[in-house]
Amino acid sequence: MVLLNELTSVASFVASAVPGASVKYEVPTEPTKDTLVVRVQNTDTTSETGYHYRVERTYQIVAYGVDSPACLTKMDAITRKVNDGTTLIPINGSLRYIRCGPFAFGATFRTESGLWACVGVLQTEVREARTQEQYDKIMHVYPRYELRIPVG
Numbered sequence: 001m002v003l004l005n006e007l008t009s010v011a012s013f014v015a016s017a018v019p020g021a022s023v024k025y026e027v028p029t030e031p032t033k034d035t036l037v038v039r040v041q042n043t044d045t046t047s048e049t050g051y052h053y054r055v056e057r058t059y060q061i062v063a064y065g066v067d068s069p070a071c072l073t074k075m076d077a078i079t080r081k082v083n084d085g086t087t088l089i090p091i092n093g094s095l096r097y098i099r100c101g102p103f104a105f106g107a108t109f110r111t112e113s114g115l116w117a118c119v120g121v122l123q124t125e126v127r128e129a130r131t132q133e134q135y136d137k138i139m140h141v142y143p144r145y146e147l148r149i150p151v152g
Contacts, residue, residue: 031117038059051130
């Protein structure tokens with residue numbers, strides 16, 4: 001499925017900014033201090049031309065840490081990775097890319113388990129080609145020439 005491949009691509013990109021982080025795709029009941037959660041929050045599709053459309057996706061990223069500065073450090077590393085000229089995320093197993101939009105995060109908060117967490121949002125977009133009808137190729141072309149001589 002295309003969406004799952006894009007989700008794992010974004011998760012790999014985010015995890016590369018935070019060394020040693022374990023990536024989850026759902027919020028665990030008992031997170032650890034090195035857990036990063038990457039989830040699809042929203043998807044919107046816009047038609048651009050008869051040939052392609054744009055898929056805008058918003059990913060929610062939750063970083064856990066032992067204290068507030070640890071969470072902020074992780075979110076800052078992700079922000080720098082997104083804004084540091086790396087605006088394209090390679091899609092796993094493809095030659096295509098996901099284009100990064102803005103990344104924003106809010107204040108840290110303490111969870112019930114005593115860990116701290118911070119929630120961020122990453123906006124992305126991908127252009128997809130529409131399925132086009134396939135036609136048989138022209139196998140042979142036989143030209144016919146007519147020579148017209150002007151009279152007069």
